Amino acid sequence: MDTDVELSTGTGPMEIEEPTLTTNQMEPPRIHRLDQTVVNRIAAGEVVQRPVSAVKELVENSLDADSTSISVVVKDGGLKLIQVSDDGHGIPYEDLPILCERHTTSKLSKFEDLQSVKSMGFRGEALASMTYVGHVTVTTITKGQLHGYRYWKTQFGDSNLRIIHEFEESSQLLMYRSSIRQRRNPRETADLTSIQELVKDIDSNFHSGLLDIIGHCTYIGMADDVFALLQHSTHLYLANVVNLSKELMYQQVLRRFSHFNVIQLSEPSPLQELLMLALKEEDLDPEVNENEGLKEKIAEMNADLLKQKTEMLEEYFGIYIEPNGNLSRIPVILDQYTPDMDRVPEFVLCLGNDVDWDEEKNCFQTIAAAIGNFYAMHPPLLPNPSGNGLQCYKRRVLSCSPGGGSETAEDEFDHELLLEAENAWAQREWSIQHILFPSMRLFLKPPTSMATNGTFVQVASLEKLYKIFERC
Template identity: 25%
Template structure:
């Protein structure tokens, strides 16, 4: 083998003596770099990957007052990265310098850095992107008659096609800005080759979009791949922080979140956030950190939070934490990192220690015990065949065992009791109470089934915009979690007929429901859905309208006597006024609400909202009395809304007197016993099954009408200490 030729003229890695003379050339001259090289170096510091370009564009869009951001990605953002917002837009006069370095609308002097309250401020993002990608901007302001589209390369305006002018061109477009970045790093091939997997880059983009979607209140985010119809991330502007975390990170995180706050005037900070309790842990800490609404990373905060959880979680377990930290801008230096990924602030150690201390106190007060899951044999569970009989042959036994090992373990604290054969809760009551509860569940023989006739009338398609708007308002106010509870609930029983309370089971939780409010909302929604297509309740003979109104007006005056002469009213005049009002609108009432009133003032029919359920006719006089003054007859939308609200209240079961004690059971009128049995039966057999089928639970129902009173997992933690 021949020896390798080595160039001895320029030794490398060889220690030389001091007297060894090397040839020294003349000193190299210092010269300024080419501006294009400078800009590419700066772009490389700011835009390291597609996700960094997207982060800058999201921050600019939020700064522009956007409430809706749409992100479109192709090949992990290297081929296409597009963000569309509905913000203020960019004036046509500013498009010529939009992509020049250090052009910004957020700084005027260096002192402004100490009061920064926006995301971007240095004016480098678009300039850097234009040097390493093909950039297109389409924007429209509120005052502009049309949108303007411009193309950029190396910070300058360029024509869309060779030979054309470089000035922005008018085009059709909605208010806001759409920025399209194509062929990222096309002129930096070394960096482009470093991205091996487009899916990895897309996952980083999803993480970035998810962070800002959770933090930015009042801003809707969506992100999807180019060419796909469905979105990977989609959040609503009115969704709560917990709902957005549930949508992005899953229910396993959202169900275990604990809210915390921390503040100290001495150090000039306020902190708030959500963190998981001791029942949740993963292999790696998930920290969503925002300092003055800027997404940053902090190894010090991360380590401090992990140290805080070390006493609550098993070894190797880590939490999920969302932390928003607001610090006095004069105490923060945001200009320390090219991508603004890191910030420095005064009293960092003291602030971190105070926040972690408040988190520790919150965790200690919430998670007073650890949840350990165990497996046991429940009542009613069949014993596996492999162990139940010794007469089976070996082959069938092995098959049964193999099949049983594939089933997940039925942990007790996740099981929902639905087997009616298992012992009922009423068997644990005293004999007298158990007997009354059993009697209440048995329908009275005196209550006859209503007779129904099928009409051949064709359904009417409602094209009224006011009804469509009212339906949309209901859908927009939907509370997703509560709607799911009603859709899958198990009826437990009536708790109090005076306060109209019932108990239902949703999953492993027990809820107390104000069935009066739930019925009112349900019948209002039925009125909107079946508008113009109601069935009818026929009165034979018809009921005199004046007599009904006289009964209601007299009762109203007895229950609520006027305090002065101005509030007093004459019963006859009030009855005449409302009667004439209803008779004059009888055509509209018949067409839209199936409420028939004759020209002489006789009530023949009422709308039927739910088959199998008859509202209490004792409430009919009061319903007719309220329809007169409480319905806005001058506005179409308000007329429909107020009338349907009054109709829903008429259909809602009335409040009954409280349950008597055992010694007073015999003194209850038979009519009251009968009515209580009817209400209990109709709630269990008709109304709550109807809620399960079609009730849209609105946010209004969540405020006081549904209360969680027990949680199986929480009860296990209580009994664990007994």
């Protein structure tokens, strides 16, 4: 039976003396469509009410995957980390791009399948819900495969990994090499004398005081676009995260030499086009094309040089350039971290221009420095939407008055670009807190130069503040 529903608003036929209303009272609240992020988070609250709900959903997924062994690790009651590992059948590579989308499931395909569902879950909402309130990482391998895959999606939404082509559409998908090398002894190339000397330089020239600060500091937050505020003992410091991340990445490149997992770009990008982009970005006046021919020649020469070095770049640094000149793989320096892909053109140009290809030690050092600069946690290229940077996202729009009068110009925000910027800056700050600083505690040996080059600046000492208060 069909049912008609009628909604009445306002008053009925009775005559009621209307009170004097203010402007705000006379205008009823407008109905508007909720932003999709709000909708998603409301939906997430229906599925994942507490951390234990997430654990339940993940364990049920493991059971549905025919697992015989399941391990669960939680930190701070599940607020910091929930990790579930199992020996189930795994997830095929082809299914990973839609893994965390709503209503995607392997348990059923049509409504009639509900009559015979035997799995513990079937709606396809659990993982999607978790991505709206946290960061989800999935590492998987299926039977008979030499490569595993790591997929992650953040609560900030889709990451923009675009350089000419769109490398990753909705989130980062990492393709991992087998940890067991089939072709050679895994230590064979890492024993090169030049690499040993560079690592020895790091281990013998670090600042013990800064090492203690990094190892035992508490991250407070970002003070501005470059400096983070740290507390160590009774002191407060400003720390330059760009310098710190650049040095950490450089050291990790040398320590992981020839043993890199790799990020597979879903659409390889031509070196020639990347180099042209980088050269144009260096122009003070991009509208002037009088040096276009020279740029094309420089790009062609650098592309040819890098194609000649592709075997060494792949074997030692995990950088693969296809025979046709397309960049298709870059190394993993820190797990769960993908560099800002907008900086790939600059990175490729740096490999062509700044590397000393003639002497082995200098060659490895300059390549490691170029990779370190590329992977460093620079501020995003889009202006920071906080504070004055918000004005950069306004655009002038012409509109006509309702009566068909003259046009008027109004400023309004480019909401799509603003959302992209907010996500990029939020993702960077999350990476600094949850990836950079934990990794620095484990791996970074801060060089002595960082004590004097402004990387660390002490801004307060609680002992001195206490003395001031005592005098007051």
